[in-house]
Amino acid sequence: MKITAVETYLVSAPLDVIWNTGIGSGTRRDELLVVVRTDENVYGLGSSYHAHAPLAVKALIDEKLAPMAIGEDALDIQGVWEKLHYGSVYLGAAAVSALSGIDIALWDILGKVTGQPIARLLGGGGVDRVVAYIGCMVLGHKPMEDLLAEAKSYADMGFKALKVRGGAGVERDIEVVRETRKLLGPGVDVMIDMNASYSWPEAVRVARGLGEVGAFWMEDPFDYTVANHHDDVGRLTKMALVPIASGGNVYTRYDVRNLFERGGVDFITPDAVKCGGISEAMKVAHLASAANVLVAPHTLNGLGQVANVHFAAAIPSHVRAHVEWDPGSNNPLRDDMLTNPIKVVDGFLKVPTGPGLGTDLKWDVVRQLPFSTGEEIKGHGKRRSRRWNQSAAAPAPSKAAEPVNA
Structure with a gap:
């Protein structure tokens, strides 16, 4: 069973209220979906961490990892993992996040082929x-x-x-x-x-x-x-x-x-x-x-x-x-x-x-969740303690992001 394609889709959904934390203010949820297709019409679904730079992680999959995965045996999960991990030299944790979605999708394929939950x-x-x-x-x-x-x-x-x-x-x-x-x-x-x-x-x-x-x-x-x-x-x-x-x-x-x-x-x-x-x-x-x-x-x-x-x-x-x-x-x-x-x-x-995984995607809903540009969490970086820096106020809420096509 050979991998024939690796597809990526970005989706976003706004939060009802601004989410304030020690690291910044969140305005929406983002997810980077991964679909691995095979020559036997069995496909698997996965999710890769967007690392608050979703377009960059998507590009890592599309331009670096997908070409390495295509043609490999979809049931050789460990072999594919090693090829992608050790082949994504110089890219560090971003590549680890990116390959996560492909690995999850391969486990989804194995579950479908064997009729068993992951x-x-x-x-x-x-x-x-x-x-x-x-x-x-x-x-x-x-x-x-x-x-x-x-x-x-x-x-x-x-x-x-x-x-x-x-x-x-x-x-x-x-x-x-x-x-x-x-x-x-x-x-x-x-x-x-x-x-x-x-x-x-x-x-x-x-x-x-x-x-x-x-x-x-x-x-x-x-x-x-x-x-x-x-x-x-x-x-x-x-x-x-x-x-x-x-x-x-x-x-x-x-x-x-x-x-x-x-x-x-x-x-x-x-x-x-x-x-x-x-x-x-x-x-x-x-x-x-x-x-x-x-x-x-x-x-x-x-x-x-x-x-x-x-x-x-x-x-x-x-x-x-x-x-x-x-x-x-x-x-x-x-x-x-x-x-x-x-x-x-x-x-x-x-x-x-x-x-x-025991679930599939509703593609009509996916299309109704277009990816939004801008930051999911507007980070403010590490601050000096308020004990010494009285000007360290909470960050202003982010402006609403503009939706774009995934």
Whole structure:
């Protein structure tokens, strides 16, 4: 079964409200869809992380990876992965994100050919649901009263874990977790994502305070683009002030191994659409299993969330933790674009049982979700603490982006 074409499609959907975080302000959801076609009329679907530069990642697939994949055996998933990864020299993490969608699509093809869901092919056939935590593009920076009302709405839906956005300042971040836990009680886990906001001394202060108020984890306090990220994360983890999570922006098993060797984390958060596909996500999970590190998959949008639910079902059970889930309103990528969206019951995500991913795309809906130019998240870069820089105000909301054809 030979690969005959690799197609890419960009889709966008605006958020109902501006989503403010420590890293910037979000205005929409983007997804880069990948379709791999074969000479036996079997096709597979995948999703590649857009890296906040969707046109660039799309070009990587169209101009670099697709030509390498065409003509290869669609059932030789490992062989194709190695060819694309080691053949995409000089392109780094962007190429890893790009090849993720192709890898996921090949697993979808294998599932269709064998009549099995991907989760079962990966060894997770005995798992019919995975526990979710509320995350993605919700629970951003907002007045405390509004944030608590939003958090309670998710608890009322049956979710037992949620993640608020940090990076608003040491005292504010501690207050947010304290007040959310006070409102929801001990039966709901409260995580906080710092979105790479803090210096070393700030991170220690906020970690100590979060441990005192019972945060379930603190995620990504440091900028992962700097050379000493793994050292700092490992050093903070060893202090045992609060459980530390990281890994959504750590690519491939090689980078994860380096993170573990430098001191590690308590939770690793790989995403199949970012870290190299389902194939690489499983290798990361096995590394974590050997290190006894809990695996809590990060997710993003629509088709990518489906892929990560299959991955989560196959994570070794002794290290399988929560799976991120976006419950936000008006999300056509999650609800309208897929023929079989993920089912949510009492805070659990049902693992699809159909062949492959267990879903297809509604192409009429895809065409109604034209890609929008501009930034999905208008980043403001890392700022000096407000303690020393009183002018560090929240960024102004982004202007509405202009739609273009995918």
